[in-house]
Amino acid sequence: MGDKARAPRNRTLTLSASDVARLSPGLLTLDGPVGTAGCDGRTIHGDCSAILDYLPHRAFDLVIADPPYNMTKSFNGTVFNRVAAQDYEHWLRAWLTAVRERMTATASIYICSEWRTSSIVQSVAQDLFNVRNRITWEREKGRGANANWKNASEDIWFCTMSDDYVFNVESVKLKRRVLAPYRHQDGRPKDWQAGPEGDFRETHPSNLWTDLTVPFWSMPENTDHPTQKPEKLIAKLILASSRPGQLILDPFLGSGTTSVVAAKLGRRFVGIEIEREYCLLAERRLELAKHDPTIQGYVDGVFWDRNTLPPVPGRGSPVVQVDVDSQQMFELVPTG
Numbered sequence: 001m002g003d004k005a006r007a008p009r010n011r012t013l014t015l016s017a018s019d020v021a022r023l024s025p026g027l028l029t030l031d032g033p034v035g036t037a038g039c040d041g042r043t044i045h046g047d048c049s050a051i052l053d054y055l056p057h058r059a060f061d062l063v064i065a066d067p068p069y070n071m072t073k074s075f076n077g078t079v080f081n082r083v084a085a086q087d088y089e090h091w092l093r094a095w096l097t098a099v100r101e102r103m104t105a106t107a108s109i110y111i112c113s114e115w116r117t118s119s120i121v122q123s124v125a126q127d128l129f130n131v132r133n134r135i136t137w138e139r140e141k142g143r144g145a146n147a148n149w150k151n152a153s154e155d156i157w158f159c160t161m162s163d164d165y166v167f168n169v170e171s172v173k174l175k176r177r178v179l180a181p182y183r184h185q186d187g188r189p190k191d192w193q194a195g196p197e198g199d200f201r202e203t204h205p206s207n208l209w210t211d212l213t214v215p216f217w218s219m220p221e222n223t224d225h226p227t228q229k230p231e232k233l234i235a236k237l238i239l240a241s242s243r244p245g246q247l248i249l250d251p252f253l254g255s256g257t258t259s260v261v262a263a264k265l266g267r268r269f270v271g272i273e274i275e276r277e278y279c280l281l282a283e284r285r286l287e288l289a290k291h292d293p294t295i296q297g298y299v300d301g302v303f304w305d306r307n308t309l310p311p312v313p314g315r316g317s318p319v320v321q322v323d324v325d326s327q328q329m330f331e332l333v334p335t336g
């Protein structure tokens, strides 16, 4: 994983031989039931279809599930093959039923999907949970198609166990630049604040998210995992739907984003991942998070709109643009 030739400014996180040796003993494997204390804060190496049965009942306050979508894709050499829609549904139902038994009566669950699998996820989720919403987020990056629309969005189904659930709307408001700053007749700003970094408004978050950028090579959170979610996206889910100290489960942990963001935001976590190398990446990211709890795009408790960075002291707020082809971030308009 660490052997590829990389550009000098490439910040992709890789594992050295000494990382592998140091982190391997920390992985948890299970062949029987475990209590909350036995799995809290751990990365479990294994197949969630088997591992879930060993986890404690009614223990998890939030679940973030980002399973392989129903498309043929290689995860570190292990190929997840596209199957018939009814087989994918059968598989979803089996592990989601096991997940449900592990959730508290007030828990929430977010299930990731893309257009092809979204309706299958909705149908299974409706049978098991209270479906509250479907978030659609723009990936921005996507492979162009000559005879179809470029696939550049994904869905996340938001469901709860009951009508009694956590939703901290204040913690997930979006800080957006005000282009037409209206004022009251007496000159006071209407619904926005003027500041040294420019004019901004904090808006209620909708179910359409266009403020994200998928991790790419010049971002320190980037790994070689092929479908890594942005930390900023997971931060929104965790902040909205859990309280500090609550326990979060991710049955398809991948490179560890859910555990890492949970740790950065003071939540407890358990992650399950079938690929050992990804488990180790998750552990490495958790190690780094202890020294650097920052989340790109989330600063001082505020989510900044895409391409809008927090102010640089003495320079105001730069407007930056991500060029999705070269994957470089550059400054467009220095303001302030």
Ligand SMILES: C[S@@+](CC[C@H](N)C(=O)[O-])C[C@H]1O[C@@H](n2cnc3c(N)ncnc32)[C@H](O)[C@@H]1O
Binding pocket: 046, 047, 048, 049, 066, 067, 068, 069, 075, 225, 227, 228, 229, 230, 251, 252, 253, 254, 255, 256, 257, 258, 272, 273, 274, 275, 278
């Ligand atoms: C879509 S990715 C998750 C990416 C993750 N959200 C991240 O930010 O890195 C799905 C992951 O599930 C893992 N996986 C597939 N089948 C699994 C299973 N049965 N049990 C546990 N993990 C599995 C794959 O190896 C892959 O890393």
